[in-house]
Amino acid sequence: MRLPIDDILPEVVTAIRTHGRAVLQAPPGAGKTTRVPLALLEAVAGRIIMLEPRRLAARAAAERLAEQMGEAPGQTVGYRMRGATKPGRRIEVVTEGILTRMIQSDPELTGIGAVIFDEFHERSLQADLGLALCLEIRAALRPDLALVAMSATLDAAPVAALMDDAPILTSEGRSFPVEEIWLDRPNKLRLAEATADLIVRASEERDGSILAFLPGAPEIRRTEAALAGRLSGTDIRPLYGGLPFAAQRAAIAPGRRRKVVLATSIAETSLTIEDIRIVVDAGRARRARFDPGSGMSRLVTERVTRAEAIQRAGRAGRVAPGAAYKLWTKGEDGALAAAPPPEIAAADLAPLALDLALWGSADLPFLTAPPEVALGEARALLRDLGALDHADRITDHGRTLAAMPLHPRLAHMLAMGGPSAAPLAALLSDRDPMQGAGSDLALRLKALPKDPAFAAIRTEAKRLAKTAPKAEPLTPAEQAALAYPDRIALRRPGDAPRYLLSGGKGAYLAEDDPLAGQRLLVACDLDGDAREARIRLAAPLSEGALRALYGDRIVWYDVCEWSRREGRVIARRQERFGAITLDDRVWKDAPTEAIARAMLDGVRELGLRLDGPAVLFRARVEAVRAAGKPLPPMDDAHLTETLDDWLLPHLTGVKTAGDWRRFDTAPALRAMLSWDQTQTLDRFAPAQFRTPTGRTVPVDYSGETPAIAVKLQEMFGQSAHPRIAGQPLQITLLSPAGRPLQVTSDLPGFWTGAYVDVRKDMRGRYPKHPWPEDPLAAEPTLRVKRRG
Known part of the structure; x- marks a missing residue:
């Protein structure tokens, strides 16, 4: 079957032969994923690597490419991803993180003639990093390395400029027209019910199978429940990343009956799902947002952008004319943002910071520069894990972590905990199969060996165990504490299960959670709320285990500070790990200067209080200053700003709010003047008048x-x-x-x-x-x- 992309394939080949780089714009269904790698076989010497954002898409693309050559994957065409590899002689479709590891192990990319970045509009962190590394390799080591960026909704000009003014090639039109259908009025129902209603309406008005886009697995499950009994003769197939691979394949495979595929953004790109004629778009997308201040990521559900809506609608026109039903009005459509933010602007940058340190340079040609604050927080974490030294250079331990296909936290846990930490590393790097079952990590570890829902995690655990160095076995809580030293949680006083994290943020458990009574926890997963995060996964930790792991970081502090709650200065000696206090004692012999300095904070909170004599004295000074005499200012703003200079020496014995109310500030104000200034004051503004009596x-x-x-x-x-x-x-x-x-x-x-x-x-x-x-x-x- 001829595809729209076929018309410009000769131009793509010419651009690669003459320029060695190109930016290709092609609408959904044009065929770029399954045609371009094959077209470049004759133009490129060496293997062709094509990046795909997701494992399902990578495997499906490799199978389709091999099928066009009359072969099975593993011959001319292969694939490589976490947990599954079939090498190909000429073409390999890989997930995006694979390319980074290939480059770090072989900076010249020996034997590779071209790298294709498919669906580059998604702007994943690994795709941005991969392109930046490839551009630096091409400039310094491999001018013959061909690079192609492909997308359906990409703003091509900035990418072409980044790629040294690469030619921009455009494939016009998609395979078949798609009619767009909006709501007549804004939706007032819950998302799952409204989406189910729209699916039923579409099924009654149109023929063909339906692909419905929802933000996540919970919404998919609720929509599936809302459709129960409403679509006769129809198979309902969920499709999201947490499903077993066989279930994902079943969703995209052709069937004898009409089907409704309830999918996340996993189905937006690269996949051609057989028999789809209708798209139902719920208009929501779920994205990860990283907060450098809290050191946590959280998932937020937002409106889709215009680029995402176009990409989703295009799924309906891949194999025949179709229709796209949208759960919003045409008026609302005009208010959609143009495109989602690139992942590099909103993600946890610890993996990127480690890759940059391993590469030896952070000065790479990024399309979007990583935010400095987030990058600084990422480097702080890596220093905490021992992956970077004080100058942010990679350490030997950091090189070990970079070689592992895990987030640096989990790689550190695996490196220090050995093979016995592999099950926990696999569990924490995947979606929780037991969402809603309480926070206890032990429940998951108990279910992992046999529960079918943990099959993929078991496979990954076995693979990780083979890569782990030998080490003394640790308990799961100790392993988790290695990965999350900033998330050791100490229960706050009170009845509610509220915790303070060693990193300084607050967190809480549901009151009926089995772990709610634990004094110390390791919080492995939180919802990311910057004010007070909900703990979703945790393990109870003994204080002895904490001291055994981090004894060198547990330090005694002398604390003398103002207590707003008690209205007084408190002097304590505290044993701390990060922000949490393990032991707290009265500091009986606290120095008077320390108490006075703490009282200054109380003064700032309680406010400057001047009694009668002080008010009169200040008025005299201000009167002489107004006459042009050089005396120090004594207005409230200046006095408050300079408390350390004029008030601190006079606060001996002042410890409480009551002491401050009784304190005479006049002597402290008088002490601000030198002898000469006092004489000037008395001459021009005497304090008293002698009456004739x-x-x-x-x-x-x-x-x-x-x-x-x-x-x-x-x-x-x-x-x-x-x-x-x-x-x-x-x-x-x-x-x-x-x-x-x-x-x-x-x-x-x-x-x-x-x-x-x-x-x-x-x-x-x-x-x-x-x-x-x-x-x-x-x-x-x-x-x-x-x-x-």
């Missing part, structure tokens, strides 16, 4: 002018208004009872004016006090009149 009263500088308050009788005989540093004093004249009678900045004017009315009002109210007709002739006094 010889009594001293404080001067308030908080207003626009200095102010005092005195009883009216104390100012008798004053013909001139008092001044301070050239400024007239604002005087509040008080009654004998201390109540304000008049505020004046012109005392002589008061005596000749308003005093007459004040005298009339006050002499009857306070007859024992003097109220002379001529206050300028009277003696200042605080006494009452003599009797008689």
Whole structure:
């Protein structure tokens, strides 16, 4: 059968012969996966390696290529992936991580003439790394190495520019037209029910088998349940990565009856599923997001992007005209994002950091540069595992880990734990076959030897055991602790099973979980919530085992800190592993300076408190500063910022919020001034005013002018208004009872004016006090009149 890609195959061959590289755009169903490698056989000397993002797609592509040559896989065409290999003489279809290991073991790629990156639009981390490594090899070692990037929905221009302006070739059109059908109104039902309804509708309106896209295995199971009894004469076939390979093959194989394939994104690319005429797209995709702050990945369910929707719809037109039913409206379609983010921008970069260290350079031509923060966190983990030295150079142990087909955490566990750690490594590197059965890792390990759901994990465990070095056997919890030193969990005080991880983050167990009462756990799998993650898989760990494994990292700390909850400084001696405290004792002889420094944090929390004398002193300083004199600032912002300088030496004995409320800050403020500055302050803003009776009263500088308050009788005989540093004093004249009678900045004017009315009002109210007709002739006094 002729395919659209056939029309441009001569151009592809010419581009490889003349340029040695090409970017190929071809819509779904055009035939690029099954035609291009065969077309290049004559143009390329050496083997052709083609990368596929998934194992099922790699094996299916190899089988289809071999079939076109009238052969079985393992002759001209072969495949290589984790757990399954059939070498081919000229063409090998491999999963993406295989290429990286091939390059690390043979940087010249001896005997390989071309590398094809199929479905490059998926932008997997391994595909990005593989292309970057191949470009560096081509530039430095192998200018004859041919490179082809192929995709259905790729923005080709940036890729072509990265590949030294590679020719862009485009195959127009897909095999058959696909009609797109949207909802009339936004969906209000749950995803599984709505998808099931749409599948039933499509089956009634169209002929042919159906491929339905859902975000993950749980949604597939719920949709399968919602379809029960609604589709007669139809086989319902789940298709997702966690299924046994035989079940995956059954989903894509042709059958005698109509079928509905409920698939994840595993079916978006490279696979031609026989008899599919209809696509039902639930409009959701599940992606991994790595949070460098928590050191955890989590799965998020998001709307599909426009590129993914196009790719999915194209599945309906591979073998005949088809239809794509979409679980969203046409209006919503316009709001879809253009494409999903590349994995390198959102993934756990520990494997990448290890590969870059092994390669010896991080300066590779990436299409998207790895985020520096995430890469830094990845290197910190690798240093923690002993894979990198302090200068981030790979160690001998790191080379051992890089040779293992596992995440560096699990590779470290296998290297240190030996063959006995292989079952746990295989289990933790795969999907949990017992989701929802509690968190206890022991349940999975008990089921692993015989349960059919663990068949693939058993096979992988046997393979890993052969690669592991000999080592003293450890318990599963000890093995897990090797892989996750940052996820040793200590139960917090209280009834709820909440934990603190050694890496500093919070986590919790369901209250009815069998492990909820354990003091120490190793949290092997978490949901990735950055605030407080749910523990999905764990193993109880004894403190003795923790000390045996990490005794060199368990350290005593002297802790003197402010406790917001208790409102006081606490001084403790704590034995810690990372962020968790294994032993906690009172620090009886904590230094006074340490207590005072901790109290500063309390002051920052409680707020700066200035009592009356301190307020008056600060007002004097600010008044002199306003006059242009060089005194230090004492506003709240500056005082708070410089607490260490002016307050710390005076906090001896202050330990609680109550102590701080009673603390007199005035001496600490006065100590901020030198002797010369104090003289300047006293000269231009004296603290007190001496009244004509010889009594001293404080001067308030908080207003626009200095102010005092005195009883009216104390100012008798004053013909001139008092001044301070050239400024007239604002005087509040008080009654004998201390109540304000008049505020004046012109005392002589008061005596000749308003005093007459004040005298009339006050002499009857306070007859024992003097109220002379001529206050300028009277003696200042605080006494009452003599009797008689």
